[in-house]
Amino acid sequence: MANNQNSIKNTELDGRMSRDVESVIPKKRQDVLKWYGWGYKDSKFYVKDGMICFQGDQYPLEGCQLPYFTEWVRKKFDIIVNDRNGYPKMPESFPQPTINQSFVNAIKDSDISLSSQGEDRLIRCHGQTLHDIYLLWKNAYQRIPDFVVWPKNHEEVNRIVNLAHENNVVLIPYGGGTSVSGSITCPQNEHRMICVVDTSQMNHMLWLNKENLTVCFESGIVGQDLERELRKLGLTVGHEPDSYEFSTLGGWVATRASGMKKNVYGNIEDLIVKVKMVTTRGTLERECSAPRVSSGPDFNHIIMGSEGTLGIVTEVVLKVRPLPPVKRYGSLVFPDFDSGVRFMREVARRRCQPASVRLMDNEQFEFGQALKPIKGLVGNLVDYFKKAYVSKIKGIDLSKMCAATLLFEGEREDVHRQEALIYEIAKRFNGFPAGGQNGERGYILTFVIAYIRDFALNHEIVAESFETSVAWDRCSALCKNVKQRVRDECKKYNIDFFLISCRVTQTYDSGCCIYFYFGFRHTGLERPVETYEAIECGAREEILSNGGSISHHHGVGKLRNKWYKKSVSETGLRLYESAKLELDPKNIFALGNLIPEETTDGVTSKL
Template sequence: MSLLQQFPIQNQCSNSTSILDQRMSKNIESVIPKKRQDALKWYGWGYNDSMFYAKNNLICFRGDKYELNGSSLPYFTEWVFKTFNIKIENNLKLPNLPTVFPEPIINEQFLAEIKKCNFSYSIDGLDRLIRCHGQTLQDIYMLWNNEYKRIPDLIVWPTCHDNVKKIVDCAQNYNVVIIPFGGGTSVSGSVTCPQNEKRMICVVDTSQMNKMLWLNRKNLTVCFEAGIVGQDLEKELQKNGLTVGHEPDSYEFSTLGGWVATRASGMKKNIYGNIEDLLVKVTLVTPVGVLDKETSAPRISCGPDFNHIVLGSEGTLGVVTKVILKVRPLPPVKRYGSLVFPNFEDGIKFMREVAERRCQPASVRLMDNEQFILGQSLKEAKGWVGSFFDSVKKTYITRVKGLDLTQICAATLLFEGESEDVKRQETLIYEIAKKYNGFAAGGQNGERGYILTFVIAYIRDFALSNDIVAESFETSVPWDRCSTLCRNVKARIAFDCEKQKISHYLVSCRVTQTYDTGCCIYFYFAFRFSDIPNPVEITEQIENNARDEILACGGSISHHHGVGKLRSKWYKETVSETGIELYKAAKRKLDPKNIFAAGNLLTSNEWSQFKAKL
C-alpha cells in the first residue's frame, strides 16, 4: 500500500467525483437557455433585443447590454452612404425565414435508447434548424433564403459527462452521426451538416453542461464543464476574485468546449495566453473510450501531449466534456489607452518593437485607416459643444501634427496589473510609440474601441438587410511579411472587385495578437450586391483568392477561426501529406465508424476516400 493510500489528500482531483468536487460544484445560469430562441437570434448574431435598425432614415442601435444602446448614428449613416452608395430607409428587407422544415431521419433504436435514459431531446423543426448553422455569411444567407436541405434530425441536451458518454456509446452501437454544438458562433462552417449524410444526425447541444465542478485557489486551477459560455465562466470566477482572461470576440456566446475544439485566441492573450496556454487538462469522450490524463501537474514529459490531439480537432474525434484551466487573481488596475500614427507602416513598426521587447500590454490592436474611420463613425451625434471639441481635435491632428486623415491609423491599448507595473508599462509603450511618430489619443477612445468589438458583430445582419454582404477572415504571419501581406491582400481584393464589376466595397485590416516571431492580421470585406444575383458565391471566390494570396505571402490558413469546411482545401498544404495521414490514424483509432462525421479539416473528396477505407 502506498503512503498516499494510507494518508489520502482530501482535496485531491481525480477522474471520479470527490467529496470536495461535490461540495464546490456549482450550477451556473446560462446565457443560452435550452430554447435558445427565447434569448438569442436564431437567424443572426447575438441577443434578440440587440440590433442596428433604421429610424427617420438614420441608423440607430438598441440593446441594453451595450453602451451604444439608444444611439442615433448620423456619422455611421453618412459613412454607409459614402462607402456603399446606399441611402438608409426605414423599410428594411426582411429574411425569408422557413416555416416548413426537412423531415428528420429517425433511427428508432437510437431514439428509444435516448428516451430510456430520460435525456432531454427534441425533433422539433425549429430546434433542429437553429443548430444546423454557425455564423458565416453563407450560413446566414442560406438561412435567410430558406436554402438548407439537410439539417440535424435530433437534438439532445446532456447535463453532465456521464450523459455524453451514454449518448456516444449509443451512437456507436446504432451507427448514428454525432455533431457537438456549443455556442453556435463558428465562422468556419464546422457545425453545418454534411449534405450527403444518409445516417441519422444527432446534435449534442452542450449548453446545459455549464457547471463549475471545482476551484483550487492554492493551485490557481478550476474545472468547468465544456458547455459554459465565456461570459458566464468569467462572471463566476470574478465573484471569487479570479479571472481566466480569455476574451475572444465571440466571448459573449461561445463556449469553453468550442474554444478548445478550435484552438481559440483572445484579445488579452498577451498576459493570459491563448487557450492552449491556459489549458491544464481536457476530457474527451470518443466512441472507443474517454481520453483523459490522470494528472493535473503543470508539465509532464511522457510522450506526445494528448491535449494537442483534442485542441483543434473541431468535433471530428469526440465531445469535450470537462476542462481544467489556469486562473489568475483579478488585476487591481485596469486602464485603457489609445495611440494615433501617421500611417499603417509606422504603426506596424511600433507593434514589432513592442513584441520584440516583450512589453505588450494585455491588449494592443492596430487598426488601418478604413477601420479607424469606421470606428469614428460609430459615435453618437453631439451638441455644438461636442462638435466644437471634435473640430479642435481634427485641427490639432491635421495642422499641428501635419497628418493626412486618409492615412492615419490608431491602436487601442488595455493595461492590466499592479499599479506600479501598469505605470511603467504605459511609460514604455508611449515612448516606443513616439519613436514611430505616434501620440496618445486618450483612454476614453481606447476603452470605446475595445468595447465596440462586441457591437460591430451586429452590423453584418443589418448590412444584409441593405443588400450589403460582409465577411471577416484572419491569418497569422511572420513579422517580415506583415506589411507585404496586408498590401497584397487588399490589392488582390480590389482587383477581383473590379473584375466582378463591384464598384462599392470595403476592405480593411487590423493587427491584433502579437508574438515574438509574427502577428495575427484580421480582415473585413464587404460590398454592395444590389445588382449581383449570387453575392455569397462571389464573396467566397474573392475570399478564396485572398487566402491564396495570404499563403503566397507566408501567412497561415487561420490564426484562431479554425479550418472547418471553408478552409479544408488548404489543410494538406499546411500540415503536409504525412500530417494528413497522422490525423487520419488518430481518427481511425478513436472513431472507427466515423460517428463524428461533421466533415471538418479534410475536403469532401478526402473524407469520401477515407470512409471508403474504413
C-alpha cells in the same frame, strides 16, 4: 486511510466551490437569441427617420442615433438607408428528418433530454459564416439535424457516443454556434441520421483549487457565464474572444481559440491544464495535472483544434488568475500603417505588450470614428479641435493616419511602468497618445460591430471577416497585397462599392495575427455569396503565397479544408487520418472539417 485520502482530495479540489451556473442563454436559445443572425433578439441596428440607430441594453450604444455612420454607409456603399424590414420569418415547415429508431428509443430509455422539433433542429444547423446565414435567410438548407440531445454531464455524453457508434448515427458537438468556418454546419450529403449534441446543460463549475489557481468547468459553459462566476470569487481566466458573450469553453478548445487579452493570460492552449474528451474508443485524458509533463507527444493537442471530428470535450481544467486591481485603456495615433506595424514589432521584440494592443488601418479607424453617437455642439467643437491638432500641429495626413487601441491590466505600478514604456516606444515611430476614451470605445465597439452584418444583409451588402497569422517581416506586404488582390477581384466582378480593411490584433515574438473585414454592395449581382466566397478564396490564396497561415484562430472547418493538406503536409494529413480512424472508425463525427468530405469518405472506406 481511504477516508483520509478522500478528505485530502476534497481539500485539494475544494469541492465546496462546485456550483450550478445559471446561464444567460436558456436551453431554448431562440427565446433570447436571434434565430436568423447574430446575438440577442433585442439588440440590432435599425433605421429611424433616415438615420441608423442602435438598440440593445447590453451595450453602451443603446438608444444611440448614429448620423456619422449613416453618412459613412452612404459614401462607402452609395446607399440611402431605409427602414425596410427584410428580416426572415421562421419557416413553418422543415426538412423531413431521417430517424434511426433504435438510437432514438435508446436515448429515450436513458432519460436524456431530447427534441425532434423543427425549430430546435433548424437553429442548430449552422454557424455564423455569411454562407450559413444567407442560406438561413433564404430558407435553403436541404439538410438540417434530425435530432437534438442535451446531455447533463460526462456520463450522459459517454452514453450518447456509445449509442451513436452502435447505431451508426452522426453526432455534431454544438457549443455556442459561433463558428465562422462552417464547422458545425450540417454536411449536406449525409444520409445517416444527424444528431446535434448541445452542450449547454453541461455548464457546471466542478471544482476550484485556490492554492494551485486551477478550476474545472464542464465544456458547455458560455464565456460570459464563466467569467461572471469567477469574478464573484475575485478570479479570472482572462480568455476573451470577441464572441465570448455566446461561445463556450468546449468550442474554444475544439477550435484553438484566441482571446483579445492573450498577452497576459495566454491563448486557450496556454490556459488548459487538462481536458477530457469522449471518443468512441473511450475517454482521452492526460492522467496528471502537473504543470508540464515530458511524456511523448502531448495528446491535449490532439483534442485542441479537433473541431468536433474526434469526440466530445466534456470537462476542462483551466488556469485562473486573481482579478487585476487596475484596468486602463489607451490609444495611439500613427501617421501611417507601416509606422504602426514597426511600433507593434518593437513592442513584441521587447516583450512589453499590454494585455491587448490592436493596430487598425485608416479605413478601420474611420469606420470606428463613424460609429460615434450624435454629439452636442460642445462635442463637435472638441472633435474639430482634435482634428485640427492632428492635421495642422502634428502634420498628419488624415487619409493615411491609423490608430492603436491599448488595454493595460495588472498592479498599479506595473501598469504605470508599462504605459510609460509603450508611449515612449510609440514616440520613436511618430505615434502619440490619443486618450483612454478612444481606446475604451474601440474595445466596447468590438461586441457591437458583430451586429452590423444582419443590418448590412438587409441593405444588399454582404460582409464577413477573415484572418491569418504571419511572420513580422511579411506583415506589411501581406496586408498591402491582400487588399490589392481584393480590389482587383472586385473590379473583375464589376463591384464598385466595397470595404476592405485590416488590423493587427495579436503580437508574438516572431509574428502577428492580421484580421480583415471585407464587404460589398451586391445590387444587381446574381450570386452575391458565391461571389463573396470566390473573392475571399482569392484573398486566402494571396495570404498563403505571402507566407500567411490558413488561420490564426477561426479554424479550418469546411471553409478552408481545401488548404488543410498543404498546411500540414501529406504526412501530417495521414497522421490526422490515422488518429481519426483509431478514435472514430465509423466516422460518426462526420462533420467534414479539416479534410474535405471525399477524403472523409476515404477514411471510412479504408475500414
